[in-house]
Amino acid sequence: MLFSEIHPFVRYVYFLHIYPTDVYAAKRPLDNRLFFMYSGTSEISVEDKTYTLSDGDALIIPSGFKYRLMSPNKKATCIGVNFDYTKNNASKSKPIGPIDAKSFIPSMQLEVVNFSDLYEFNSEVFIKNANSVTQKFLDLESEYSCRLLHSDLTTSCILTEILTAFLRMLREKDKNDETFIRILLDYVKKNMSKPLSNADVAAAFNMHPNYVSSLVKNYTGMPLHKYLLHLRIQRALDLLGHDVATVSEIAERCGFVDIYHFSKAFKKIVGVCPSKYK
Numbered sequence: 001m002l003f004s005e006i007h008p009f010v011r012y013v014y015f016l017h018i019y020p021t022d023v024y025a026a027k028r029p030l031d032n033r034l035f036f037m038y039s040g041t042s043e044i045s046v047e048d049k050t051y052t053l054s055d056g057d058a059l060i061i062p063s064g065f066k067y068r069l070m071s072p073n074k075k076a077t078c079i080g081v082n083f084d085y086t087k088n089n090a091s092k093s094k095p096i097g098p099i100d101a102k103s104f105i106p107s108m109q110l111e112v113v114n115f116s117d118l119y120e121f122n123s124e125v126f127i128k129n130a131n132s133v134t135q136k137f138l139d140l141e142s143e144y145s146c147r148l149l150h151s152d153l154t155t156s157c158i159l160t161e162i163l164t165a166f167l168r169m170l171r172e173k174d175k176n177d178e179t180f181i182r183i184l185l186d187y188v189k190k191n192m193s194k195p196l197s198n199a200d201v202a203a204a205f206n207m208h209p210n211y212v213s214s215l216v217k218n219y220t221g222m223p224l225h226k227y228l229l230h231l232r233i234q235r236a237l238d239l240l241g242h243d244v245a246t247v248s249e250i251a252e253r254c255g256f257v258d259i260y261h262f263s264k265a266f267k268k269i270v271g272v273c274p275s276k277y278k
Contacts, residue, residue, distance in 0.1 A: 027098035040076030
């Protein structure tokens with residue numbers, strides 16, 4: 001499954017208060033769990049790892065993964081979300097509690113999703129300092145609890161925004177990485193009229209070509225050659241609609257080796273040949 005294909009179904013959203021006197025047994029959820037620490041600090045163990053969540057931290061636990069809430073030193077409050085990545089089991093709309101770890105059978109799970117382009121989400125996902133989405137979690141809880149008309153559509157959209165924000169946080173590990181990739185992509189955009197390969201871009205930044213390609217894919221979802229093609233076609237669409245230049249001239253200005261390759265790529269992506277579009 002591709003991340004772009006998700007259509008989340010939000011089954012339950014709630015404030016969870018965790019007290020020092022609470023004792024929790026190990027459980028396995030039948031749908032996915034998302035915990036966002038709203039205030040305080042507490043630990044959650046997932047399989048053989050233990051995560052410490054403080055204000056603004058989040059943890060996604062896939063269905064079937066064993067987890068256990070740990071007693072905090074002081075009261076902690078998190079926002080919990082039970083959800084599916086698809087709407088295949090939307091008919092099961094009532095909250096479904098986790099199963100005791102010893103009684104769990106894999107066939108009980110509502111869905112098992114494996115992302116082909118987002119390996120991080122195939123296991124538990126720990127996101128530090130996700131304070132920027134605090135309001136989205138509050139909006140999600142409010143929308144779910146109010147149950148207004150078509151709230152299921154709204155909660156799905158909000159959760160999609162949250163998951164997308166998490167994806168970007170995972171891929172943009174720190175501000176320096178984000179600044180660098182923006183500089184690199186700006187270089188590609190400014191030089192797309194020239195022949196550009198992984199090696200050309202890598203040489204400009206004194207990096208290995210394979211690393212450049214994987215870096216671009218992490219941030220854009222496309223390897224460098226596809227990202228470059230995307231830029232060139234977008235530029236061609238603009239020129240064909242507003243420029244008096246010939247199709248051959250536009251092909252050259254957009255970095256295509258000849259009009260044949262331009263026409264072939266353009267028709268494959270846009271659906272019509274450049275001359276007809278113009």
